[in-house]
Amino acid sequence: MTDAEALLAVRNVTKAFAIRGGLFKTRIGEMRAVDDVSLTIPAGTSYGLVGESGSGKTTLGKVILRLVEPTTGQILFEGKDLCQLTGDELQLQRAGMQMVFQNPYSSLDPRQSVKSTVAEPLVIFGRARGKELDDRVRSLIATVGLRDEHLYRFPHEFSGGQRQRIGIARALALEPKLLVLDEPTSALDVSVQSQILNLLLDLQQRLGLTYLFISHDLAVIRYVCDRVGVMYLGRIVEEAAVEELFARPQHPYTRSLLSAIPEPDPDHRFQPVEVNGEIGRLALDDRGCRFAPRCPFVMDRCRQIDPALEATGSAHLVACHLYSDGAVSS
């Protein structure tokens, strides 16, 4: 897969936030929320990004849309580097990529009706007006499974699942190619979550959408995505096709994460892999692997050298010394 064929290619993107302190709030260090991340998403597929809170997955999602400026790196969307674009050109590209946010209670303007919420992007981009605008909004609303009578209602009149549908309709208004879905179901109840997940799968099939699906829920990722990247403290530590990753997880972090999911099956008592402590902050003088302080298989080398993301099997990438130099073990 070359970058030209991919809809989205992220190359060595880093986002560092300044840590300020001392008397004059001078810069005393930096926190790399996203550190040298590369990923490629072919058109029409779904890429899942999983990790715990604080792993940098949401920041990466925002960096990709340039809602947060990357510190370094390239973001190629249909071959064009978004970081080089400014003003009108950037706006034009952004029409092709939209975001659905986590919390449907705060991502909708409480003072705008459903109709004006969904129509707004079309008006801003001058895509439609008058009767045509009206028709477009109606068809969008129908696409996400709402009815005409909902058009003139306001967000507070809807349940969480319906609000998320409105958010999806708004994101679809400009006929984007890429949707960044940031935990779209984590604020929803199970019975509603399944409705939204199936809607997203259905839309992808009908409209040929490409998804970047950010979630902490591995079962949801497995259900929706084709390829998965596991993030830990700003790095992608393992990446593989969904089936491959869940069948043969390699990185100790991925393995502990998979073993920690409580499966809704009483005959399947889980035996979580022991890892020490919890996800921490990145130390300022970080050397070596970020997972080393918690890793049950830690070696001397892990504390010295930061492992690179390397292929171990066909298209299975892992950043771990256990798998480098042919020193494959389990």
Added chain:
Amino acid sequence: MSSIQSRVSDTPSGPVVEIEDLRVNFRTFDGVSKVLVGVDLRLERGDVMGLVGETGCGKSVTALSIPQLVPSPPGEIVGGDVRFLGQSVIGKSPAELRQLRARHIGMVFQDPNTNLNPVFTIEQQMIDVCLCRLGYEGAVSVTPFHRSRRDLWQQARNTAIALLHRVGFPNPEQRIKSYPHELSGGMRQRVLIAMSLAGNPDLLIADEPTTALDVSTQAQVLRLIRDLVDEFHLTVLLVTHNLGVVAQVCNRVAVMYAGRVVESGEVRRIFKSPAHPYTVGLLRAVPTMETRRGALEEIPGTIPNLLSPPPGCRFHLRCPHAMDVCGVEPPPPMRPIGDGTTVACHLYDGDDLNFRPDRPVDQVVDKVGTAGND
């Protein structure tokens, strides 16, 4: 360590908690919301009962009714009874309730950030709780600076450290002096669990104890709870919306929907052959590691507004098996259908107790396309 050994219970045998036909209303500006409409729940000694349901189904209110912590106003118990160790808790005096909460019922809440006081150290907060257990309620006056009270303070502190040690809080002798903000979410939750155990309770109520935690931390906390159950002979009521958590930790489960327990029984029986259509739908709506793409089933529609719930069974608008009677008559009382499972559903009015609503819900999937009855 002996100070935290569990006591051999001198309390009478019989169920720890019995809730019978509990009805709770909440007065709101929009009218009276019938939050609980006849909840029946029974916890035997040693049960680890999962109480599951979606947002607003009344699971937290049910749990809070046991130590009489339902906020009032707006909440109001309008009927039914809650018995703890055989005694009704409704109408107890504030002093009696205080004793009950201090000595017999431990609680762990969802958000460990809001349930610890940010301006006191863990040490101060733990010692307060431990003194209370020793019978000193005006704990503020017991400090290491009063010579006559120093022993007592030291005793409480030792208990606190022993408890923290037990819940896997690393290096408690030193870190007990931390403030809550210096601890991670998982550690704060461990502190709260330690506090809830201080009174050597008969019953532990855990209200969404792991919802605010990451998966790997969640796994650690769940295992801790599982271990403590055996060690302290606890009876546990675990309130959660996560069916996975129930399957991993509990031995019994009660499923709630819109203010009523619709089904309860042994975890394995209910997960393997659910009887109530809502339980069936709920279990099929959770993606698991085996779910194939597109095979996730949905429960159409949304949970009803409790200010104006649908007539009859509150689930009938979303139910693939709804019959005419369901829209008119409220569901029958919980009825045993064998294997220790009880269910409240018109489908079991007749004699065919082996019926299970297992057939796929194809016919209702179409309705979902036009989503959301509101």
